[in-house]
Amino acid sequence: DDTGQESSSLFFQLQTLQLATNFFSDLNQLGHGGFGPVYKGLMPDGQEIAVKKLSEHSRQGIREFSNEVKLLLRIQHKNLVQLLGCCVEGPEKMLVYEYLPNRSLDYFLFDKKKSPSLDWATRFQIIVGVVRALLYLHEEAPERIIHRDIKASNILLDQQLNPKVSDFGLARLFPGEDTHLNTFRISGTHGYMAPEYAMRGFLSVKTDVFSFGILVLEIVSGRKNFEDRLGVERADLLYYAWTLFQTGRSLELVDSTLTKIDPDEIAMCIKIGLLSCQAMWAKRPDMNSIHLMLSSDSFTLPQPGQPALQGRRGMWSTTTSAFTDNTNGNTTLTATSKTSAGSSMVEDYSRNSISYSSMDEGR
Numbered sequence: 290d291d292t293g294q295e296s297s298s299l300f301f302q303l304q305t306l307q308l309a310t311n312f313f314s315d316l317n318q319l320g321h322g323g324f325g326p327v328y329k330g331l332m333p334d335g336q337e338i339a340v341k342k343l344s345e346h347s348r349q350g351i352r353e354f355s356n357e358v359k360l361l362l363r364i365q366h367k368n369l370v371q372l373l374g375c376c377v378e379g380p381e382k383m384l385v386y387e388y389l390p391n392r393s394l395d396y397f398l399f400d401k402k403k404s405p406s407l408d409w410a411t412r413f414q415i416i417v418g419v420v421r422a423l424l425y426l427h428e429e430a431p432e433r434i435i436h437r438d439i440k441a442s443n444i445l446l447d448q449q450l451n452p453k454v455s456d457f458g459l460a461r462l463f464p465g466e467d468t469h470l471n472t473f474r475i476s477g478t479h480g481y482m483a484p485e486y487a488m489r490g491f492l493s494v495k496t497d498v499f500s501f502g503i504l505v506l507e508i509v510s511g512r513k514n515f516e517d518r519l520g521v522e523r524a525d526l527l528y529y530a531w532t533l534f535q536t537g538r539s540l541e542l543v544d545s546t547l548t549k550i551d552p553d554e555i556a557m558c559i560k561i562g563l564l565s566c567q568a569m570w571a572k573r574p575d576m577n578s579i580h581l582m583l584s585s586d587s588f589t590l591p592q593p594g595q596p597a598l599q600g601r602r603g604m605w606s607t608t609t610s611a612f613t614d615n616t617n618g619n620t621t622l623t624a625t626s627k628t629s630a631g632s633s634m635v636e637d638y639s640r641n642s643i644s645y646s647s648m649d650e651g652r
């Protein structure tokens with residue numbers, strides 16, 4: 290094995306995890322996500338862990354599963370939740386992660402009572418941290434990884450409110466199933482999803498860029514990407530942000546619970562959000578450019594055009610102009626199963642590989 294991982298540090302014994310989590314007691318359960326329940330655990334040496342039980346949806350063999358886990362153990366960055374190992378004894382497979390005490394970003398962001406504890410400086414640091422994590426996954430990690438599920442609930446926060454992206458690489462553990470497009474996980478209403486991915490299963494790093502763009506707008510506005518109760522004009526965050534931007538009123542998007550803001554920084558973030566959500570994936574900046582935009586004062590941002598206002602959720606239609614540019618003649622992915630309105634299933638021919646295929650420009 291060339292990973293340098295001792296198998297003893299890769300595998301946790303079932304008994305160890307049972308003792309750490311009070312035999313997976315309800316009191317220890319942190320929540321239940323698309324992959325299964327997550328439990329808090331305490332190791333004999335005092336280390337806190339989070340144990341994710343993978344539901345029966347993972348039909349992968351133990352050997353293959355261990356190989357993927359070995360690979361994921363090498364994906365390490367200060368803005369990623371660190372995987373510690375796995376457990377393959379007993380009926381369920383489990384993943385063991387470092388424990389983060391501060392819950393996820395959505396818990397703070399979308400609650401008017403809690404969102405003031407995230408001041409603008411903190412929010413900006415969270416955006417920068419997520420950019421660093423994605424830049425690492427896309428460009429620097431031992432294996433290129435497209436996250437596929439960037440959203441506020443997958444951004445965990447540490448004690449100092451530094452962001453740590455979770456759930457990266459999990460698609461690798463479910464070969465033959467698209468964990469994001471099946472009804473079990475998202476039921477076809479995923480406001481973070483790039484239109485070409487939602488409609489045609491066309492996956493690239495720009496899929497993550499799109500979701501990141503929506504996340505940035507959520508962080509600036511302190512609201513979810515879709516809120517019906519806000520009425521037609523404002524319900525869709527991306528549409529609303531675009532309307533405001535066009536009329537020079539971008540700053541009206543800003544979360545009203547924020548007291549001290551930096552208007553230039555916020556205007557830049559809104560622009561980056563809109564650029565990241567361009568309908569044509571080729572027009573979205575990559576994470577490297579976004580990182581430059583955020584870290585350099587002299588960088589002049591391009592003017593965003595109209596973002597993808599359709600095709601991200603249930604109202605999918607193939608007639609909108611948002612999708613006419615995506616084939617570009619150079620893709621190897623030919624998944625074109627047309628989605629009828631309301632359908633939540635799309636073929637994703639790239640699902641067995643989260644590393645890049647030829648669809649990225651010039652890479």
Ligand SMILES: Nc1ncnc2c1ncn2[C@@H]1O[C@H](COP(=O)(O)OP(=O)(O)OP(=O)(O)O)[C@@H](O)[C@H]1O
Pocket residue numbers: 319320321322323324325326327339341370386387388389390392393438442443445455456
């Ligand atoms: N490493 C961790 N430390 C602390 N809490 C965690 C950790 N990982 C997950 N959690 C918590 O466990 C719960 C379930 O997490 P999980 O990531 O499985 O689902 P989710 O993000 O709610 O949904 P989805 O599976 O669709 O991403 C969440 O409330 C999350 O905050």
